[in-house]
Amino acid sequence: MDYYGDYHTHTRRSDGRQSEEQIIAAAMEWGLKEVAITDHGPMAAGIGIKNPQAYLELKERIENLQPLYPDITILVGAEANIRDLDGTLDIPPDILEQLDIVIAGLHPYTLPTSLQDGVDIFVQNSLRHFSKAQREKAVNANTKATVEAIYANPQIDILSHPGLYFTVDVEEVARACVKQEVLFEINCGHKHPHVSDIIIAEREGVDFIINSDAHFTDTVGDLRYGSEVVAELKIDPDRIVNCLDGGGHTRWAKKHKAYTF
DSSP states (O other): OOBSEEOOBOOTTTTOSSOHHHHHHHHHHTTOSEEEEEEEOTTBTTTSOSOTHHHHHHHHHHHHHGGGOTTSEEEEEEEEEBOSTTOOBSSOHHHHTTOSEEEEEOOTTBOOSSHHHIIIIIIHHHTTTSOHHHHHHHHHHHHHHHHHHHHHOTTOOEEOSTTSSSOOOHHHHHHHHHHHTOEEEEETTTTBSOHHHHHHHHHHTOOEEEEOOBSSGGGTTOOHHHHHHHHHTTOOGGGBTTBTTSSHHHHHHHHSTTSOO
């Protein structure tokens, strides 16, 4: 399969080890027509972007860089952190509205909205290995936080690596993605979700996007893992929005009129 773009990468502004220019050059080497820079939100302890305003500063910088790269469209987005059971993100809605791509997900070491939220989600997950009851509590909390985020934040385009570190009820999350037209990410960097979860999500009717989640230049645009998985599962290319072999990219483009593909 051929792919139009890679929509999940990180720079030194968060926990990446690459510059914007290096990401762009690497994406072009793969023949991509679009690439998105999506650094972590500010409440990712120790690795998040310094403050939400920094996304707009980066967007201004990319607007100045874009004329130097006529063969590829450079998008500026964010990977926002879900902070509580109400699905609150760590980036204000007015900032999200100005970004090209919004990814969201649960991440370790996220600063919760309150101490109770920290217990409900993050402490609960640290206890999940001790008993079946604790695991069920963690899954319920993770699922609620994720689903609430999908419904509460219409700016979300992509759910990042669903279930990674925070196990969820995939059926319930997938149904929310379908209703809100949120893409279910197949993350090549983490090789996640598990194949069994991808099968469940496909059955529920999600649209997928395959991304690198690149933190290093040599993985930008490398979508081979996801491509192999969807080929093995015989997933219709129409269901993969950045795949050029189907019509999914055209369908997504109509929703996001600013995009070129």
